[in-house]
Amino acid sequence: MEQTGHYLLSVLKFDNMNRVIILLGFITLMLGVPGFNNAQAQIIDGAYKREDLSKRKPVALPYVREADVVWSKKIWRIVDLREKMNQPIYFPTVEADGRTNLITLLLKGIENGQITAYDARNDDEFKVPMTFEQVKEAFGATTRTVNVRDANTGELVSREVKGEIRTGEVKQFMIKEEWYFDKQNSTMNVRIIGICPIQEYYRDEDVNRENVQRRQVFWIYYPEARGLLASNEVFNPNNTARNLSFDDLFLMRKFNSYIVKESNVYNNRGITQYLSGKDAMMESRKIENKMFDYEQNLWEY
Numbered sequence: 001m002e003q004t005g006h007y008l009l010s011v012l013k014f015d016n017m018n019r020v021i022i023l024l025g026f027i028t029l030m031l032g033v034p035g036f037n038n039a040q041a042q043i044i045d046g047a048y049k050r051e052d053l054s055k056r057k058p059v060a061l062p063y064v065r066e067a068d069v070v071w072s073k074k075i076w077r078i079v080d081l082r083e084k085m086n087q088p089i090y091f092p093t094v095e096a097d098g099r100t101n102l103i104t105l106l107l108k109g110i111e112n113g114q115i116t117a118y119d120a121r122n123d124d125e126f127k128v129p130m131t132f133e134q135v136k137e138a139f140g141a142t143t144r145t146v147n148v149r150d151a152n153t154g155e156l157v158s159r160e161v162k163g164e165i166r167t168g169e170v171k172q173f174m175i176k177e178e179w180y181f182d183k184q185n186s187t188m189n190v191r192i193i194g195i196c197p198i199q200e201y202y203r204d205e206d207v208n209r210e211n212v213q214r215r216q217v218f219w220i221y222y223p224e225a226r227g228l229l230a231s232n233e234v235f236n237p238n239n240t241a242r243n244l245s246f247d248d249l250f251l252m253r254k255f256n257s258y259i260v261k262e263s264n265v266y267n268n269r270g271i272t273q274y275l276s277g278k279d280a281m282m283e284s285r286k287i288e289n290k291m292f293d294y295e296q297n298l299w300e301y
Contacts, residue, residue, distance in 0.1 A: 053230075053231055053232065053233050053245060054231050054232075055231065056230050056231050056245060057227070057230060057231075058226040058227055058229070058230035058247050059230075059247075059251070061191070064180070064182060064189075064191075065184070068182050068183050068184040069180045069181065069182060069183075070181050070183050071180065071181040071294060072178055072179065072180035072181070073178070073179050073180075073262060073263055073291065074176065074177070074178050074179075074193075074262065074263035074268075075176075075177050075178070075179060075259055075261070075262055075263075075287070075291075076124075076174060076175070076176050076177075076259070076260050076261035076262070076270070077174070077175050077177070077257040077258060077259045077260060078172050078173070078174055078175075078198075078257055078258055078260050079172065079173045079174075079175060079255050079256070079257045080171065080172050080256075080257075080258075081170070081171050081172060081173070082171060083256050085254075085255060085256040086255050086256055087237075088234045088235050088236070088237065088249070089101065089102045089173070089234070089246075089249070089255065090102075090171075091235070092235075093167070093168055098233065099232070099233050099234070099235060100232065101167070102173070102246060103167045103170040103197050104167050105228065105229070105232055105246070106195075106197070106220055106225070106228075107132075107135070107165065107167070109225065109228045110130075110132050110135055110218075111132045114227075114228050115220060115221075115224055115225045115228055116129050116130075116220075116221065116224065117129070117130040117132075117134075117135050117218040117219070117220060118130060118194075118218060118219040118220070118221065119134075119218065119219075120138075120196055120216040120217060120218050120219050121216075124176055124194060124196065124219055126194065126219055126221050130218055135165075135217070135218055136163065136165060138215075138217045138218055139165045139166070139199060139217055140163070140199075140201060141163040141164050141165045141166075142163040143160065143161065143162050143163045144160070144161055144163070144204070145158050145159070145160050145161070146158070146159060146161050146204040147159075147204065147205070147207055148207060149207055156207065169199045169200055169201050170197045170198065170199055170200075170217075171198070171199075171200045172197075172198040172200075172214075173195055173196065173197055173198065174195070174196040174198055174216060174260070175192060175194070175195055175196075175250075175257065176192070176193045176194040176195075176196070176219075177190050177191060177192045177193055178190065178191050178193060179291055181294070181295065181298075186298075188291070188294075188295040190253075192222045192250055193221070193222055193223075194219045194220060194221055194222055195219070195220045195222055195225070196216050196217070196218065196219045196220070197216075197217050197218070198214055198215070198216055198217070199214065199215055199217050200212050200213070200214055201213050201215075222250075226247050229245060229246035229247040229250070230245045230246070230247035230248075231245065232245060232246055233245060234246055234248070234249050258281070258284050259271070259284040259287050259288055260272070260284065262287050271283050271284060
């Protein structure tokens with residue numbers, strides 16, 4: 001009888017242990033189900049979990065030996081953000097879905113010390129660094145008194161305007177780049193050297209806003225900014241499953257532009273210094289075609 005009691009007790013203990021094991025297994029299984037433990041942390045805004053671009057690093061560019069470069073030319077070109085192809089650089093004007101536009105990104109990088117701004121007033125050779133306060137001054141973001149027309153009386157009245165950076169006034173970017181022919185792999189390549197935002201604004205005395213002014217605000221040394229550009233996403237209007245980074249956009253040349261200057265013997269003078277209107281446009285195309293023809297003329301068919 002005593003042996004039977006011990007047997008029943010051991011069976012009950014074994015049965016209880018199985019129940020505990022099954023219960024623990026069930027709890028573990030349910031904790032692994034998305035939404036059971038922490039529904040908020042498991043929410044995915046879409047059909048799949050997207051890659052976190054903030055940790056992405058720029059693709060390393062191949063080393064170029066000076067001895068392999070048989071031809072090169074520096075080119076300055078304008079990227080107008082009002083063109084449809086360039087709108088992903090201009091929008092969104094307000095941060096949305098973790099994305100921001102290029103000028104806002106550059107300003108954040110300057111303010112946080114991730115990249116350095118260089119004075120654009122005298123040259124484009126990245127000689128004079130600028131602080132964020134100096135960048136604000138270059139934008140005209142200073143508190144000042146201006147004359148504005150009163151909507152009710154039509155008379156000019158003086159008002160104090162608090163200085164702020166109006167990123168929407170950046171309608172163009174200037175890109176400085178170097179094109180070169182590499183005899184090692186027999187290809188024409190390009191490297192972007194710098195980026196400069198161009199602000200469009202009106203003078204305070206131009207109350208009717210008739211004459212738009214343009215100024216180069218600052219230069220960014222592109223190789224230094226690649227880490228910041230590679231970790232921020234650009235909207236792809238054709239396929240949101242293949243959004244690019246700003247670095248991808250520039251390296252893959254997914255923008256439209258026109259040439260405004262080439263390296264030349266006349267102190268690198270711009271096209272508008274000796275031509276205007278249609279003639280300036282034709283000169284821009286002539287420079288573009290001349291680079292294309294150089295590569296093509298190296299081959300025999």
